[in-house]
Amino acid sequence: MEHELDRGIAVVRSDDGVYDVHLDPGWVVGGGVNGGYVLAVVGNALRAELTDVGQPDPLSVSAYFLTPSRPGPARVRLRKVRVGGRRTTVAASLVQDEDGFEVERVSLLGVYGSLGEPGEVERQVPQPDLPPVEECLDASDASEEFLRAAPLLQRFGTRFDPEHAGWRTGKPSGQGVVQGWFKLADDRPLDPVALLLVVDALPPATYDLGRPGWAPTLELTAHVRAKPAPGWAIVRHATHNVSGGQFEEDCEVWDSTGRLVAQSRQLALLPR
């Protein structure tokens, strides 16, 4: 049985350094296709390109979002910037045709390698202390309007920490944190490419500051630190610096064993 995400990020090599993809409407949020999903699509094309050389895993990926992606056909264009024995640095773009022109949606640089077996953790940020999954809140409790604007919520099995889920009922905590348990709705196991999606899967931390709405990402860098173990992950979004019409949002992902497997930071524009 094919999982939703695998169908959504499938790539077909059509030329040297070019992969055809199809952005699925199920991953729309607000006015465009979710940035994390687009990142996973590009990340999957890079995985396909670099698996043969034993470097299938995104160690770091920095994406600059240029124009909103639309559901439908798209292409990933990639270029190897530097090929190394242990790591390869890559440049990639996701492009779509619009009125007969090729328009770039996302441009990224990344370094791929092999994460291997998770080794020892010398030091890490502890995961937040969440209530049990069954005491956390399902996104399906959100308003109908909210769900209509964000069909991608139905792709996830997110259970939000009630302490930071007041945005669902107009009572944000004011702390700038959105966190909860995370899995994909159809139980597809998480892997390094899926983590590129996970770091941009929750509502922006600005929801918890009483500033709901779309927060366009200028830049997002994700570091995948280890292969995730199966089971529920924990995801935490937090913003600490809000000024000049911008905010940064840090995301951390821990797998079911409590290991930090990914972290990301994005610079985004405050919702109007």
Add this chain to the structure above:
Amino acid sequence: MEHELDRGIAVVRSDDGVYDVHLDPGWVVGGGVNGGYVLAVVGNALRAELTDVGQPDPLSVSAYFLTPSRPGPARVRLRKVRVGGRRTTVAASLVQDEDGFEVERVSLLGVYGSLGEPGEVERQVPQPDLPPVEECLDASDASEEFLRAAPLLQRFGTRFDPEHAGWRTGKPSGQGVVQGWFKLADDRPLDPVALLLVVDALPPATYDLGRPGWAPTLELTAHVRAKPAPGWAIVRHATHNVSGGQFEEDCEVWDSTGRLVAQSRQLALLPR
């Protein structure tokens, strides 16, 4: 009077999208030229290119370090990925000739714009509570060997917080923090391009974990959040996640008014 940094990051436009530069030996640390200095060189070429359109400031810059930069001539090649009325996304590389071939040292993506006058801060990470400048420690107290390996220390007027400067005498705090007061040695005022240097100017936070030595950066993303006010800045480096032979290092820079003006995160390899 020309300041050291301005001489070091001077660019001369030589062709469409090409700037000639000269990497100064005064900015060497360990086996190569300091990454933050290289970032400021590239950032200055981008500033030169985008000043005419009123977008001289780096809002976000993501650099992937490919090969060690050497003192001597170099070129910055840049390309506008997307030109907007308020922001322009750019790709750039710093290259050097080596045995008759052009070798890429650093590849980056960034978004430039105008920081304008610093507006209201809605929320920010408070600056650390440091002892007064005169009670903090000058890098010139470091061992001769240390200073020989790092001539760039003489470009800075850093005063290290004694609580996290135990690496100078083999007694690290174990907290993974290196912080202090910062200015350029010749009192050149900080500006957005200089902040690209500042975020990589202190020794790696791993020094404070008892793991001194060169920590090669794979990726560094800097967000410049506001124009810095003149005077002593405060810089803090911290690492929270050390595993799999890698660590992330977060850097925050506050200006003399206490405003957070830049933050960065890098993914680096642990010193051997």
